[in-house]
Amino acid sequence: MPAVTTTAPRAARAAPWVRGAVRTWPRRIALAVVLGVVVGTTAAGGFARHVPADAGPERVAAGEPVATGPFDLTVRSWSVTDAVQVSALEDAGADAWLVVVVGALDTDRESRRLDRTAVTLPDELPDGLALAGDAEPDRPDPTLLVRDASLYPVLQPGLPEDVALLWPVTVAGGGAAGAAGTPDVPLTVTVPAFRYRDMTVGGGRRWAETGAVVLVDAPPGDVPPGIVDPPEDEEAW
Amino acid sequence: MNEPTVDVTVSTTASPTADEHAAPAPARARPRRADAVVTAVLLVLAVGVGAAVARVDSWWPTFTATTTRGAVGDVVTAGPLRVRVDEVRTGTVLEDGLDTLTTGGVWVAVDLAVSGTTTEAVIETLELRDAAGRDHEVSHRARSSMMSTFVDPDVPEAGTVVVEVPARALDGDVVLRVLTEHQDADIDRPQAIAEIDLGRLEPPADGAVVEVRSPALVPGGWGG
Numbered sequence: 001m002p003a004v005t006t007t008a009p010r011a012a013r014a015a016p017w018v019r020g021a022v023r024t025w026p027r028r029i030a031l032a033v034v035l036g037v038v039v040g041t042t043a044a045g046g047f048a049r050h051v052p053a054d055a056g057p058e059r060v061a062a063g064e065p066v067a068t069g070p071f072d073l074t075v076r077s078w079s080v081t082d083a084v085q086v087s088a089l090e091d092a093g094a095d096a097w098l099v100v101v102v103g104a105l106d107t108d109r110e111s112r113r114l115d116r117t118a119v120t121l122p123d124e125l126p127d128g129l130a131l132a133g134d135a136e137p138d139r140p141d142p143t144l145l146v147r148d149a150s151l152y153p154v155l156q157p158g159l160p161e162d163v164a165l166l167w168p169v170t171v172a173g174g175g176a177a178g179a180a181g182t183p184d185v186p187l188t189v190t191v192p193a194f195r196y197r198d199m200t201v202g203g204g205r206r207w208a209e210t211g212a213v214v215l216v217d218a219p220p221g222d223v224p225p226g227i228v229d230p231p232e233d234e235e236a237w
Numbered sequence: 238m239n240e241p242t243v244d245v246t247v248s249t250t251a252s253p254t255a256d257e258h259a260a261p262a263p264a265r266a267r268p269r270r271a272d273a274v275v276t277a278v279l280l281v282l283a284v285g286v287g288a289a290v291a292r293v294d295s296w297w298p299t300f301t302a303t304t305t306r307g308a309v310g311d312v313v314t315a316g317p318l319r320v321r322v323d324e325v326r327t328g329t330v331l332e333d334g335l336d337t338l339t340t341g342g343v344w345v346a347v348d349l350a351v352s353g354t355t356t357e358a359v360i361e362t363l364e365l366r367d368a369a370g371r372d373h374e375v376s377h378r379a380r381s382s383m384m385s386t387f388v389d390p391d392v393p394e395a396g397t398v399v400v401e402v403p404a405r406a407l408d409g410d411v412v413l414r415v416l417t418e419h420q421d422a423d424i425d426r427p428q429a430i431a432e433i434d435l436g437r438l439e440p441p442a443d444g445a446v447v448e449v450r451s452p453a454l455v456p457g458g459w460g461g
Contacts, residue, residue: 109370109371109372111372111373147341148338148378150377153377153378154377156374156401157373157403158371159340159403
């Protein structure tokens, strides 16, 4: 009877240390632990590129969309004007509106208003501008649809629109904001990110801020003509 | 390795003895009585829990939405409202009686008749659900004549509601959803929803104008 010989698999022959590594149970357990540590660290993002803590928030160029969660938000421009919502401007005791125009695409599954904190102004405004009254840098009020100046527009999912966010401001030297125009400097605004999550208090689910923000340098621009108040028709009275 | 061994011969080889047969009767009766008591208590407990579970819905009612479905032309009853869709029109320009409104998408004007069922009622919320499950709320820009019209029971009034949707929403079938209470009403009482299948809508021609029709009583009522 011819002798029967067995041949080890090619991989085992090529790398005998593989067989050695898994020959005994302690070695197998040690190997599993090492693999587990590597896989776990990778899954937890441990091998991601290190970002220094003092690097600050991410910056995105104006005109580039920022995925905030419920919206894709594109910061287009900023301007100062007293030709918009004139009666509300007088009520707010302000000299002018600081207007930030954003493109907004509702990426949610339902109609939504732009989040109240969709855009935040910097602490220091350029050229002697200052928020008037009780206006807050993260609470634009009112908001207008650029298309037809509708107040507090509700945006439809998948239907992009430009929205003007207004803050009442005082102008250094007072008045004449229209004549002074928009300072020729970029305005760095903050766009926060949101996540749809269960709410611990009150129950339910809603979009909540994550704390992550993106900075965008909004260039100065023109006031969208669609939101400018029409001239008063004297004859109509 | 030494493993514990069991001396099976003890039980198998031991033969009944006179001592076992002579075990005192009271000592065996006491455990039997205790078993009966435990069994009775467990039975009572099981019946009690079962009775409580059977009454959970009435003690702590869960308010869930009820949905009634229908098609164009059907009178669909949902809670306090009856709704019938008569016609659906699409356009790129809307004349709502006050303004001319443009859109980057499509205006969908739904002509419908509405009445209450037992008391005066009004549509609370209305939306179009596209084939992808996205809900498009009735337009806040346009004046929808039937959104603020209170209707009497079984005295239908007809008018228009307007929804603005992206063009892609017309790629598949759309469903009109009429909600009879506020979105959060399930905290207080159940929501009744009428879902009316509008099928696939024709995209409008460029510059097509749709108009909002003023509310008007339906001649002859629901039977007319």
